[in-house]
Amino acid sequence: MSLYTIAQASEEVDLTPYTLRYYEKEGLLPNVTKDSAGRRKYHDDDLQRIGFIKCLKGTGMSLKQIKEYGDLYEQGKAKFKERNAMLEEHREKILQEIKTQKKYLKMVEAKIEMKI
């Protein structure tokens, strides 16, 4: 049940404090609390959530869509189906993207071997 300041959370998830505040403003982190002085306190759950946001973002999902997913997540079991459909669609997109990357890798390697 450890707590993190924004500086510590920033270090932990490798995002700047600016970005963390920005994500919160955009509604991606609805559960970050504040201490009596108004300073953000990040819980392990928040860090987990940020980790998954980085996963979705790193695989090309826009923050807007990530928020949609997060909003469904907040609505719990009721929206489970919808939410999982999003992930399954995204899974296909990642698979497709890996294929494309492999194709591009071959193109770059071919160009390297061309030696011209």
Added chain:
Amino acid sequence: MSLYTIAQASEEVDLTPYTLRYYEKEGLLPNVTKDSAGRRKYHDDDLQRIGFIKCLKGTGMSLKQIKEYGDLYEQGKAKFKERNAMLEEHREKILQEIKTQKKYLKMVEAKIEMKI
């Protein structure tokens, strides 16, 4: 030795005419010619080049770096080493990126299977 109008080239490489003009303005397509009326004529070589630009861009290289690579390419054999070094470095980046994508894929799949 076929020639393409901007509309045809656009169709062929799946980029809008706006984007093709933009790439040219940025110096990424130094060999596109014009007809007597001032209209762009794309050669097969240009389309090949655009194809490789899409490959580099699709694997995360910025247009700025792509231009650097293209500029080296224009200088021919003299810059071969430098140019190939760029590609080899980029190759590593793609390999790393594919690894990351696979890791993220597993995370998404785990979340799908979690069923909560």
Added chain:
DNA sequence: TCTTGACTTAGAGTTAACTTTAACTGTTAG
């Protein structure tokens, strides 16, 4: 000849995702 349509240019506008600034506040070390 007129008009339609596909092009041209320079430059302005857009979007996503940050990133920074300015002004301020509360906590802590000396």
Added chain:
DNA sequence: CTAACAGTTAAAGTTAACTCTAAGTCAAGA
């Protein structure tokens, strides 16, 4: 007590990569 520090906010600024607009040109068909 006070200075330094780490945080706060709203809002402005930045960057990359387009994307569009306005005004104009040119060639081809009715």
